[in-house]
Amino acid sequence: MSTTPASALVILNQPSRHAPGSLDDVAPMRFVDPDAFHVGVRDLGITRGDGIFETIGAVSGTPQALEAHLRRFARSAAALDLPEPDLDAWRAAIAAVTDALAGHSEAAIKTIYTRGIEGDGRPTGWVHGFASSDFTAARQVGLRVVTLDRGYRHDIASTSPWLLQGAKTLSYAVNSAALREAQRRGADDVIFVSSDGVVLEGPTSTVLLFREGQLVTPGPGLAILDGTTQNCLFAFAAQRGIPTALELTTIEHLHSASAVWLVSSVRHAAPVTAVDGIPRAAESELTAQFNRYLAERDA
Amino acid sequence: MSTTPASALVILNQPSRHAPGSLDDVAPMRFVDPDAFHVGVRDLGITRGDGIFETIGAVSGTPQALEAHLRRFARSAAALDLPEPDLDAWRAAIAAVTDALAGHSEAAIKTIYTRGIEGDGRPTGWVHGFASSDFTAARQVGLRVVTLDRGYRHDIASTSPWLLQGAKTLSYAVNSAALREAQRRGADDVIFVSSDGVVLEGPTSTVLLFREGQLVTPGPGLAILDGTTQNCLFAFAAQRGIPTALELTTIEHLHSASAVWLVSSVRHAAPVTAVDGIPRAAESELTAQFNRYLAERDA
Numbered sequence: 114m115s116t117t118p119a120s121a122l123v124i125l126n127q128p129s130r131h132a133p134g135s136l137d138d139v140a141p142m143r144f145v146d147p148d149a150f151h152v153g154v155r156d157l158g159i160t161r162g163d164g165i166f167e168t169i170g171a172v173s174g175t176p177q178a179l180e181a182h183l184r185r186f187a188r189s190a191a192a193l194d195l196p197e198p199d200l201d202a203w204r205a206a207i208a209a210v211t212d213a214l215a216g217h218s219e220a221a222i223k224t225i226y227t228r229g230i231e232g233d234g235r236p237t238g239w240v241h242g243f244a245s246s247d248f249t250a251a252r253q254v255g256l257r258v259v260t261l262d263r264g265y266r267h268d269i270a271s272t273s274p275w276l277l278q279g280a281k282t283l284s285y286a287v288n289s290a291a292l293r294e295a296q297r298r299g300a301d302d303v304i305f306v307s308s309d310g311v312v313l314e315g316p317t318s319t320v321l322l323f324r325e326g327q328l329v330t331p332g333p334g335l336a337i338l339d340g341t342t343q344n345c346l347f348a349f350a351a352q353r354g355i356p357t358a359l360e361l362t363t364i365e366h367l368h369s370a371s372a373v374w375l376v377s378s379v380r381h382a383a384p385v386t387a388v389d390g391i392p393r394a395a396e397s398e399l400t401a402q403f404n405r406y407l408a409e410r411d412a
Numbered sequence: 413m414s415t416t417p418a419s420a421l422v423i424l425n426q427p428s429r430h431a432p433g434s435l436d437d438v439a440p441m442r443f444v445d446p447d448a449f450h451v452g453v454r455d456l457g458i459t460r461g462d463g464i465f466e467t468i469g470a471v472s473g474t475p476q477a478l479e480a481h482l483r484r485f486a487r488s489a490a491a492l493d494l495p496e497p498d499l500d501a502w503r504a505a506i507a508a509v510t511d512a513l514a515g516h517s518e519a520a521i522k523t524i525y526t527r528g529i530e531g532d533g534r535p536t537g538w539v540h541g542f543a544s545s546d547f548t549a550a551r552q553v554g555l556r557v558v559t560l561d562r563g564y565r566h567d568i569a570s571t572s573p574w575l576l577q578g579a580k581t582l583s584y585a586v587n588s589a590a591l592r593e594a595q596r597r598g599a600d601d602v603i604f605v606s607s608d609g610v611v612l613e614g615p616t617s618t619v620l621l622f623r624e625g626q627l628v629t630p631g632p633g634l635a636i637l638d639g640t641t642q643n644c645l646f647a648f649a650a651q652r653g654i655p656t657a658l659e660l661t662t663i664e665h666l667h668s669a670s671a672v673w674l675v676s677s678v679r680h681a682a683p684v685t686a687v688d689g690i691p692r693a694a695e696s697e698l699t700a701q702f703n704r705y706l707a708e709r710d711a
Contacts, residue, residue: 122453147453147454148452149449149452150448150449150450150451150452151449151451151452151453152449152450152451152452152453152455152458153447153448153449153450153451154421154446154450154451154524154538154540155446155540156451156458157588158458159451159455159457159458159463159524159526159582160465160522160524160582160584161582161584161585161587161588162461162581162582162583162584162585163584163585163588164458164585166459192589193585193588193589194589194592223459225453225458225459227458228588239453241453241454261572261574262568262571262572262575263575264563264564264565264568264572264575265563265564265607266563266607269561269563272561273560273561273563274589274593275560275586275589275590275592275593276561276562276563276586276589277585277586277589282461282583282585283458283459283460283461283583283585284461284581284582284583284584284585284586285459285460285461285462285583286460286461286462286463286492286576286581286582286583287574287575287576287583288460289456289460289462289527290491290492290493290573290574290575290576291574293493293574294573294574308564308565308607
């Protein structure tokens with residue numbers, strides 16, 4: 114009987130065809146010890162948070178929404194002027210790590226791509242997978258959220274692309290600080306709001322609302338990530354005949370909607386049970402349907 | 413004859429007295445090969461840009477404005493809810509690295525402090541020093557800058573501390589993106605402006621102006637870093653009887669001031685020769701005095 118490791122790590126030799134490889138050997142990728150050191154202190158990923166990532170859910174060895182994640186990964190790379198990622202190389206590395214963790218019912222697969230060691234022109238790339246935490250409570254009991262100012266106007270991405278809103282960068286210190294602020298306020302998670310009062314996204318999730326018979330996500334034209342899980346749930350809604358829409362959303366909508374969720378690739382759909390300390394209702398049956406659908410995706 | 417290495421790296425065993433050490437051995441610090449790998453792929457410094465840094469100038473083996481940097485380092489740590497850094501341990505590590513590089517007339521000493529491997533509670537800390545680039549051109553010829561929207565109101569730090577403005581975090585991807593935008597526009601550097609039109613700071617520098625006979629830096633109450641080099645130059649100005657002030661500053665002031673500089677710990681005082689493509693005058697003699705003073709600081 115083989116045992117499944119708790120985690121697996123693959124380093125890519127050449128994460129982009131447009132830049133030289135990063136390793137001395139010529140294998141396109143190699144498995145290495147996830148607990149050993151693999152990053153240099155001059156890597157711009159750590160000195161400047163100058164890189165991008167995706168976190169992909171895997172269910173029993175199948176990565177979910179893989180192509181949507183890879184498309185967003187490539188868009189993030191372009192936003193940061195990183196060399197275009199070699200998506201075939203990334204696909205192969207993701208498959209290798211996912212296969213290695215197929216014994217886990219749920220795993221998280223992180224792709225990390227940095228500008229590499231300052232000045233040498235070789236980007237750094239790896240895929241790190243690990244067994245997921247147990248998100249049963251978040252999925253079934255739900256999350257208390259607080260709304261926090263994101264500081265930017267809702268349309269900042271269209272005027273100021275150097276602010277990198279809408280790219281999934283390694284510069285996530287603000288997202289982590291926001292989650293600590295939520296804990297200080299007795300909550301579990303955060304919904305960011307623009308300086309002009311528009312609901313944006315969570316630090317690591319997309320906001321979904323069920324409102325006036327429609328499944329709604331904030332948009333269009335907002336300075337937020339294109340949600341891979343939200344897109345899957347819109348496809349589910351289309352199958353079920355539930356209308357969907359991108360709509361400018363306010364905090365008042367978070368209170369008045371029939372249901373609100375934070376959706377993300379690994380935690381899946383977590384109902385929001387309170388906003389800024391005010392309890393709100395959930396749609397348990399729809400939540401359960403969402404999570405069954407997300408768990409059973411085969412691509 | 414001994415040779416000075418191009419760089420030196422010291423890893424701290426216990427960067428905070430309030431958190432367990434990160435190494436198996438008990439030495440408080442150890443020199444390691446700067447080009448080897450020393451960071452794990454689960455370090456929150458790389459997965460989230462969740463950490464802080466300082467860059468300290470060293471002239472012939474003497475770190476400059478050391479205590480001001482350490483005070484700011486501790487303030488950044490507090491802003492990120494990191495365990496309070498053990499400043500004695502950091503002082504010792506900085507001294508060791510600076511000594512190792514004393515043969516270089518100018519060196520940059522970076523202190524990096526991260527939240528460490530996710531979930532294990534042990535922060536990561538190291539001091540990495542290396543010979544400085546040659547900044548003669550920036551100091552003598554100067555810099556063409558563009559102003560770029562920082563996206564935030566000028567007073568955002570007072571309303572939304574989770575945005576970490578004023579902390580020197582590892583989440584610097586936006587600063588790097590802004591510098592690339594400057595290059596695209598044919599410029600060398602950036603001055604960030606708030607969404608409400610107030611001049612803030614450079615991505616890695618503080619703005620100084622000479623205006624109406626005063627040495628001015630943008631402030632007070634702005635969402636920017638407290639400039640260690642600016643503080644030194646205000647002390648120099650005080651010695652020379654030049655009045656100093658923190659004043660709310662506009663782009664128009666950048667055009668109309670007698671002189672504008674970007675000042676920073678390693679590049680020192682670089683005169684601004686153009687703002688958004690419009691040339692502007694410099695004060696060569698004052699610039700030279702600034703840079704002599706900064707080079708000759710002994711603490």
